[in-house]
Amino acid sequence: MAWLKLTKTGLYLMKSGSICYVKKVDVSSSNQNPSELRLSVPLDWFSGRDIPGSMVIDLESNEPETCPISATPSGPIAMPLSGKVIVLDPGHGEFHGGINDPGAVNKALGRNERDEVRKQADIIKAKLEAKGAIVKVVENNTGKSLSAIGSEGRGSDCFISLHLNAFNEEVQRHEVFVHTQGTPTDEKLAGLISQALAKVLPIPDAGVKRMGLGVLRGVPLPVPAVLTEGFFIDSVKDTATLDNWNTLAANAIAEGIENFLTA
Ligand SMILES: [Zn+2]
The missing domain is CATH 3.40.630.40 (Zn-dependent exopeptidases)
Incomplete structure:
Protein backbone atom coordinates (compact mmCIF):
# COMPACT_ATOMS: atom_id res chain seq x y z
CA MET A 1 0.00 0.00 0.00
CA ALA A 2 1.23 3.48 -0.89
CA TRP A 3 1.77 6.07 1.86
CA LEU A 4 2.00 9.83 2.27
CA LYS A 5 4.83 11.95 3.56
CA LEU A 6 4.38 15.57 4.57
CA THR A 7 7.38 17.87 4.95
CA LYS A 8 7.69 21.64 5.16
CA THR A 9 8.00 21.83 1.34
CA GLY A 10 5.53 19.31 0.02
CA LEU A 11 3.17 16.41 0.28
CA TYR A 12 4.54 13.28 -1.34
CA LEU A 13 2.78 10.16 -2.59
CA MET A 14 5.30 7.49 -1.59
CA LYS A 15 5.58 4.21 -3.44
CA SER A 16 4.47 1.13 -1.52
CA GLY A 17 7.33 -0.51 0.39
CA SER A 18 9.87 2.17 -0.55
CA ILE A 19 11.21 5.57 0.50
CA CYS A 20 10.88 7.15 -2.95
CA TYR A 21 7.96 9.21 -4.21
CA VAL A 22 5.91 8.96 -7.39
CA LYS A 23 3.96 12.24 -7.12
CA LYS A 24 4.17 15.45 -5.13
CA VAL A 25 2.33 18.73 -4.47
CA ASP A 26 4.11 21.82 -3.17
CA VAL A 27 3.24 23.45 0.10
CA SER A 28 2.71 27.19 -0.16
CA SER A 29 2.50 29.82 2.54
CA SER A 30 -0.61 31.87 3.13
CA ASN A 31 -0.55 35.59 2.33
CA GLN A 32 -2.75 36.48 5.31
CA ASN A 33 -0.94 34.38 7.88
CA PRO A 34 2.79 33.69 7.34
CA SER A 35 2.76 30.92 9.93
CA GLU A 36 0.07 29.05 8.01
CA LEU A 37 0.97 26.53 5.25
CA ARG A 38 -1.45 25.31 2.60
CA LEU A 39 -1.64 22.66 -0.05
CA SER A 40 -4.29 21.34 -2.43
CA VAL A 41 -5.11 17.72 -1.75
CA PRO A 42 -4.78 15.82 -5.03
CA LEU A 43 -7.93 13.67 -5.01
CA ASP A 44 -6.72 11.45 -7.85
CA TRP A 45 -4.15 9.94 -5.44
CA PHE A 46 -7.09 8.31 -3.67
CA SER A 47 -8.48 6.39 -6.60
CA GLY A 48 -7.12 3.39 -8.47
CA ARG A 49 -5.35 0.28 -7.24
CA ASP A 50 -2.71 1.63 -4.87
CA ILE A 51 -4.17 4.34 -2.64
CA PRO A 52 -2.20 5.65 0.38
CA GLY A 53 -3.14 4.12 3.70
CA SER A 54 -0.99 6.14 6.13
CA MET A 55 0.92 9.41 6.43
CA VAL A 56 4.23 10.35 7.98
CA ILE A 57 4.69 13.99 9.00
CA ASP A 58 8.34 14.99 9.18
CA LEU A 59 8.79 18.73 9.03
CA GLU A 60 12.55 18.54 9.47
CA SER A 61 13.34 16.18 6.58
CA ASN A 62 14.51 17.06 3.08
CA GLU A 63 12.68 16.18 -0.10
CA PRO A 64 12.65 12.41 -0.68
CA GLU A 65 14.10 10.85 -3.84
CA THR A 66 11.89 10.28 -6.87
CA CYS A 67 11.24 6.65 -7.82
CA PRO A 68 13.08 5.45 -10.96
CA ILE A 69 10.76 5.06 -13.95
CA SER A 70 9.87 1.41 -14.31
CA ALA A 71 11.74 -0.38 -17.10
CA THR A 72 9.01 -2.99 -17.40
CA PRO A 73 7.39 -2.80 -20.84
CA SER A 74 3.74 -1.88 -20.61
CA GLY A 75 2.60 -4.44 -23.20
CA PRO A 76 3.82 -7.30 -25.40
CA ILE A 77 6.60 -6.43 -27.87
CA ALA A 78 5.33 -6.30 -31.45
CA MET A 79 6.16 -9.56 -33.26
CA PRO A 80 5.93 -9.12 -37.04
CA LEU A 81 5.55 -12.87 -37.74
CA SER A 82 3.28 -13.67 -34.82
CA GLY A 83 0.96 -16.56 -35.72
CA LYS A 84 2.71 -17.35 -39.03
ZN1 LIG B 1 19.51 -31.14 -53.24
Missing part, protein backbone atom coordinates in the same frame (compact mmCIF):
# COMPACT_ATOMS: atom_id res chain seq x y z
CA VAL A 85 3.61 -21.00 -39.64
CA ILE A 86 6.63 -21.85 -41.79
CA VAL A 87 7.67 -25.37 -42.82
CA LEU A 88 11.35 -25.97 -43.66
CA ASP A 89 12.54 -29.08 -45.46
CA PRO A 90 16.31 -29.54 -45.25
CA GLY A 91 16.85 -31.62 -48.41
CA HIS A 92 18.18 -35.19 -48.67
CA GLY A 93 19.06 -37.28 -45.59
CA GLU A 94 16.74 -40.17 -46.42
CA PHE A 95 17.94 -43.76 -46.84
CA HIS A 96 18.08 -45.08 -50.38
CA GLY A 97 19.40 -48.62 -50.90
CA GLY A 98 20.92 -48.69 -47.43
CA ILE A 99 22.79 -45.39 -47.88
CA ASN A 100 21.73 -42.10 -46.30
CA ASP A 101 21.54 -39.68 -49.23
CA PRO A 102 24.08 -36.87 -48.64
CA GLY A 103 22.90 -34.85 -51.67
CA ALA A 104 25.61 -32.85 -53.42
CA VAL A 105 29.13 -33.29 -52.07
CA ASN A 106 32.42 -31.41 -51.96
CA LYS A 107 34.89 -34.30 -51.88
CA ALA A 108 37.98 -32.14 -51.30
CA LEU A 109 36.49 -30.49 -48.21
CA GLY A 110 34.60 -33.58 -46.98
CA ARG A 111 31.32 -31.66 -46.76
CA ASN A 112 27.87 -32.43 -48.10
CA GLU A 113 24.58 -30.72 -48.90
CA ARG A 114 22.48 -32.75 -46.40
CA ASP A 115 24.48 -31.52 -43.40
CA GLU A 116 24.85 -27.93 -44.61
CA VAL A 117 21.15 -27.37 -45.34
CA ARG A 118 20.29 -28.90 -41.95
CA LYS A 119 22.44 -26.10 -40.45
CA GLN A 120 20.57 -23.58 -42.62
CA ALA A 121 17.28 -24.85 -41.19
CA ASP A 122 18.46 -24.15 -37.62
CA ILE A 123 19.58 -20.62 -38.50
CA ILE A 124 16.35 -19.82 -40.35
CA LYS A 125 14.20 -21.34 -37.58
CA ALA A 126 15.93 -19.28 -34.85
CA LYS A 127 15.67 -16.08 -36.87
CA LEU A 128 11.98 -16.46 -37.70
CA GLU A 129 11.00 -17.70 -34.23
CA ALA A 130 12.61 -14.57 -32.79
CA LYS A 131 10.04 -12.62 -34.85
CA GLY A 132 7.15 -14.64 -33.43
CA ALA A 133 6.75 -17.32 -36.14
CA ILE A 134 6.10 -21.01 -35.57
CA VAL A 135 8.71 -22.96 -37.57
CA LYS A 136 8.45 -26.66 -38.25
CA VAL A 137 11.44 -28.57 -39.64
CA VAL A 138 10.75 -31.77 -41.61
CA GLU A 139 13.44 -33.98 -40.12
CA ASN A 140 15.50 -36.51 -42.05
CA ASN A 141 15.59 -40.30 -41.64
CA THR A 142 11.84 -40.71 -41.61
CA GLY A 143 11.56 -42.75 -44.82
CA LYS A 144 9.13 -40.23 -46.28
CA SER A 145 8.71 -39.88 -50.04
CA LEU A 146 9.24 -36.44 -51.64
CA SER A 147 5.49 -35.92 -51.98
CA ALA A 148 4.97 -36.96 -48.33
CA ILE A 149 7.60 -34.40 -47.30
CA GLY A 150 5.84 -31.76 -49.40
CA SER A 151 2.50 -32.62 -47.82
CA GLU A 152 4.00 -31.57 -44.44
CA GLY A 153 3.42 -28.03 -45.69
CA ARG A 154 -0.35 -28.46 -45.41
CA GLY A 155 -2.02 -25.53 -43.64
CA SER A 156 1.18 -23.50 -43.28
CA ASP A 157 1.93 -19.98 -44.56
CA CYS A 158 4.85 -21.18 -46.70
CA PHE A 159 7.01 -24.22 -47.41
CA ILE A 160 10.74 -23.95 -48.20
CA SER A 161 12.86 -26.88 -49.36
CA LEU A 162 16.54 -26.10 -48.67
CA HIS A 163 19.21 -27.36 -51.05
CA LEU A 164 22.72 -26.73 -52.37
CA ASN A 165 23.71 -27.55 -55.92
CA ALA A 166 26.60 -29.33 -57.67
CA PHE A 167 27.71 -29.66 -61.26
CA ASN A 168 31.33 -29.72 -62.47
CA GLU A 169 33.27 -28.21 -59.53
CA GLU A 170 33.47 -24.90 -61.45
CA VAL A 171 30.00 -23.45 -61.94
CA GLN A 172 28.82 -21.12 -59.16
CA ARG A 173 25.44 -19.39 -58.76
CA HIS A 174 22.33 -19.21 -56.60
CA GLU A 175 18.82 -19.94 -57.84
CA VAL A 176 15.33 -20.43 -56.44
CA PHE A 177 12.82 -22.84 -57.96
CA VAL A 178 9.04 -22.90 -58.10
CA HIS A 179 7.13 -25.85 -59.50
CA THR A 180 6.42 -25.93 -63.25
CA GLN A 181 2.76 -25.31 -62.33
CA GLY A 182 3.77 -22.72 -59.70
CA THR A 183 1.38 -19.89 -58.83
CA PRO A 184 2.11 -16.13 -58.87
CA THR A 185 2.33 -16.36 -55.06
CA ASP A 186 5.06 -19.02 -55.35
CA GLU A 187 6.90 -16.68 -57.73
CA LYS A 188 6.57 -13.76 -55.33
CA LEU A 189 8.06 -15.77 -52.45
CA ALA A 190 10.85 -17.09 -54.71
CA GLY A 191 11.58 -13.59 -55.99
CA LEU A 192 11.93 -12.11 -52.50
CA ILE A 193 14.27 -14.93 -51.39
CA SER A 194 16.26 -14.57 -54.62
CA GLN A 195 16.66 -10.81 -54.05
CA ALA A 196 17.83 -11.37 -50.49
CA LEU A 197 20.39 -13.98 -51.66
CA ALA A 198 21.64 -11.60 -54.36
CA LYS A 199 22.24 -8.87 -51.75
CA VAL A 200 24.73 -10.93 -49.73
CA LEU A 201 26.22 -13.76 -51.81
CA PRO A 202 29.20 -12.76 -54.02
CA ILE A 203 28.19 -15.20 -56.77
CA PRO A 204 26.10 -14.98 -59.98
CA ASP A 205 22.35 -14.57 -59.51
CA ALA A 206 20.39 -17.05 -61.62
CA GLY A 207 17.06 -15.71 -60.32
CA VAL A 208 13.85 -17.73 -60.21
CA LYS A 209 13.31 -20.85 -62.34
CA ARG A 210 10.57 -23.43 -62.86
CA MET A 211 11.03 -27.17 -62.57
CA GLY A 212 8.79 -30.19 -61.99
CA LEU A 213 10.19 -30.93 -58.54
CA GLY A 214 8.42 -33.74 -56.64
CA VAL A 215 8.71 -32.12 -53.21
CA LEU A 216 7.05 -28.92 -54.45
CA ARG A 217 4.32 -30.87 -56.23
CA GLY A 218 3.56 -32.53 -52.88
CA VAL A 219 2.81 -29.20 -51.13
CA PRO A 220 -0.99 -28.75 -51.07
CA LEU A 221 -2.33 -25.60 -52.72
CA PRO A 222 -2.62 -22.77 -51.88
CA VAL A 223 0.50 -23.00 -49.65
CA PRO A 224 3.33 -21.05 -51.34
CA ALA A 225 6.26 -23.41 -51.95
CA VAL A 226 9.80 -22.88 -53.23
CA LEU A 227 13.11 -24.74 -53.35
CA THR A 228 16.34 -22.85 -52.75
CA GLU A 229 19.76 -23.71 -54.19
CA GLY A 230 21.93 -21.35 -52.13
CA PHE A 231 25.19 -22.08 -54.00
CA PHE A 232 27.11 -24.89 -55.70
CA ILE A 233 28.79 -26.75 -52.84
CA ASP A 234 31.09 -28.76 -55.11
CA SER A 235 32.99 -25.73 -56.42
CA VAL A 236 33.62 -23.99 -53.08
CA LYS A 237 37.38 -23.92 -52.49
CA ASP A 238 37.76 -23.75 -48.71
CA THR A 239 35.77 -24.46 -45.55
CA ALA A 240 35.77 -20.85 -44.34
CA THR A 241 34.01 -19.74 -47.53
CA LEU A 242 31.61 -22.67 -47.32
CA ASP A 243 30.67 -21.83 -43.73
CA ASN A 244 30.34 -18.14 -44.56
CA TRP A 245 28.17 -18.65 -47.64
CA ASN A 246 25.99 -21.21 -45.87
CA THR A 247 25.28 -18.74 -43.04
CA LEU A 248 24.74 -15.85 -45.47
CA ALA A 249 22.35 -17.97 -47.55
CA ALA A 250 20.36 -19.07 -44.48
CA ASN A 251 20.00 -15.50 -43.21
CA ALA A 252 18.97 -14.29 -46.67
CA ILE A 253 16.35 -17.04 -47.00
CA ALA A 254 14.94 -16.04 -43.60
CA GLU A 255 14.86 -12.40 -44.70
CA GLY A 256 13.06 -13.30 -47.94
CA ILE A 257 10.47 -15.34 -46.00
CA GLU A 258 9.89 -12.47 -43.57
CA ASN A 259 9.54 -9.95 -46.42
CA PHE A 260 7.00 -12.24 -48.09
CA LEU A 261 4.94 -12.80 -44.94
CA THR A 262 4.91 -9.13 -43.94
CA ALA A 263 4.34 -7.63 -47.42
